[in-house]
C-alpha cells in the first residue's frame with residue numbers, strides 16, 4: 001500500500017484535495033490570522049503529547065508545484081510513513097499546513113478550493129508567519145522534532161539554515177534526499193568498483209533537492225579525500241534552465257554559487273548532452289521535473305566513457321522521471337546502475353554473463369528510506385539538534401544494508417520489505433552520533449549496539465489489534481445476542 005498512501009498516488013490526491021475533501025485531518029494555519037497561530041496549535045495536546053511535526057507551505061509539492069492548502073496531505077503522508085516505517089505513535093504526530101495563499105491560477109479559480117484565495121504572501125510577513133509557527137510549536141510541544149517538507153526553493157534552505165542551529169529540525173527535500181542519494185551512490189560505487197574520491201557527478205535540476213544532494217556528496221568527497229569543501233565541489237556540475245551553472249550565470253542563489261564553474265565555458269555549449277560529453281561524469285542525477293530529459297543519446301554518451309554509469313532519475317511523481325529504468329537498462333545493455341524516485345517494476349533483459357535473461361530490481365531512491373530512521377533517532381534520544389554527524393551516520397546505516405553489497409545484481413538500496421529494520425539501523429547510528437556530538441538529552445541510552453537496537457525496537461509502536469473476546473451478555477435481546485455471536489465467530493476464525 002506504500003505507493004497508495006505515499007508517492008506517487010498521494011500526488012494525485014493533493015492535486016484534487018479540495019474536491020475529495022471530507023473532513024479536516026490536520027492543522028491549517030492561516031497567514032491572515034497570524035494571531036491565532038498559537039491558539040490553533042495549542043488545541044492538539046499538552047507539552048508531552050507530540051513527538052513529531054511535519055509542516056509544509058505547499059509551494060513545491062513533489063514536482064507538481066504550488067498546491068496551496070492541499071499540501072496538508074504531504075504532511076499527513078510523511079507522518080503515515082513515520083508510523084509505518086519508524087513506529088512513531090500515530091496520536092503523537094501533528095500534520096501542519098501553513099496557508100500563505102497560492103500562485104496556482106487553477107486553484108484560485110476553482111470555486112471548491114478550500115484555502116486562502118489570494119496570491120502567495122512573501123517577504124517579511126511570510127517570515128513572521130513561519131517564525132510564529134516555529135516559536136509556538138516549540139513553546140507548546142518542546143519535545144517535538146520539526147520536519148519541513150516541500151517548501152519552495154527560495155524558502156526551503158533559508159528556513160532550514162535559520163532554525164537548524166537552534167532546534168531539532170530537518171528538511172526532508174534537502175537533507176533526506178541528500179542522504180538517501182549518497183547511500184545509493186556509495187552502493188553503486190561498491191558494485192562498479194569505483195572510488196568516491198574519483199566521483200564526477202552531474203546534477204540536472206539545481207533546485208532544493210539537486211543542491212541538497214550536491215552538498216551531501218560534496219561533504220563525503222571532502223572527508224574521503226581530506227580536501228576542502230571548495231575543492232570537493234569541483235567534482236560536481238549543476239545544470240538548471242540556463243544550462244551549466246557558471247560564475248557568469250545570473251541570479252544564482254548562494255547555495256548554487258558554491259558549484260558555479262569558474263573555468264571558461266564561453267565557447268562551449270552548456271546543455272546536458274554537451275556537458276556530459278565534456279566532463280565525462282560517472283554519476284548523473286535528475287531532480288528537474290523534466291520527463292524524458294535523459295535521452296538515449298545522453299545515456300549512451302555516459303556509457304561510452306563509464307563502464308557502469310550510475311543514473312538516478314529522481315523526479316516525482318512517476319510521470320516526471322527523467323528516464324524510466326527499462327530504457328536506461330536497454331540503452332546501456334544492462335550496465336547502468338539505476339535507482340528511481342518513485343517505485344518501478346523490475347526489468348527483464350538479456351544481460352546475464354552468457355546473454356541469458358535476468359531480472360533487475362530497481363531500488364526506489366526516495367527520502368522515505370531514510371527520514372523515518374533519522375526522525376526516530378532524533379525523537380528517542382530527544383536530540384537538541386540534528387547535526388551533520390547524525391546525517392552522515394544515517395547514510396552509513398542505509399548504505400550498509402544495501403542488497404547490492406552482497407549481490408552485485410541486487411537493488412542499490414534496501415526495499416520496503418525491510419523498512420523497519422532499516423529504520424532501527426538508521427536510528428541506532430543517529431543516536432550514537434547524537435551522543436558523540438553531545439546533543440542527546442535522554443539519560444540511560446544503552447551503549448552496547450544490540451542493547452541499543454532492543455531499546456529502539458521496544459519503543460516503536462506496532463499496529464497490532466487487541467484480540468476480541470467472545471461474550472454473551474445474560475438478558476441481552478435476541479438481536480444483540482446474534483450480533484455478539486458474529487463478533488465471537490470473527491475471533492474464532494482469527495485464531
Ligand SMILES: NC(=O)c1ccc[n+]([C@@H]2O[C@H](COP(=O)([O-])OP(=O)(O)OC[C@H]3O[C@@H](n4cnc5c(N)ncnc54)[C@H](O)[C@@H]3O)[C@@H](O)[C@H]2O)c1
Nearest residue numbers: 062063153205206207208209240241288315316341366367
Ligand atoms: N526521490 C526523492 O526522494 C526526491 C526528494 C526530493 C525531491 N524529489 C523530486 O525532485 C524534483 C525537484 O524537486 P525540488 O524540491 O528540488 O524542486 P525545485 O523546484 O526546487 O527544483 C527543480 C529545479 O529544476 C529546474 N528545472 C526545471 N526545468 C528545467 C529544465 N528544463 N532544465 C534544467 N533544469 C530545470 C528548476 O529551475 C529548479 O531549479 C521533484 O520532482 C521532486 O519530486 C525527489
Ligand SMILES: O=C(O)C[C@H](O)C(=O)O
Nearest residue numbers: 007062063173316366367
Ligand atoms: O515525497 C516524496 O516522494 C519524495 C520527496 O520528498 C519529493 O518531494 O518528491
Ligand SMILES: [Mg+2]
Nearest residue numbers: 062149150173
Ligand atoms: Mg518532498
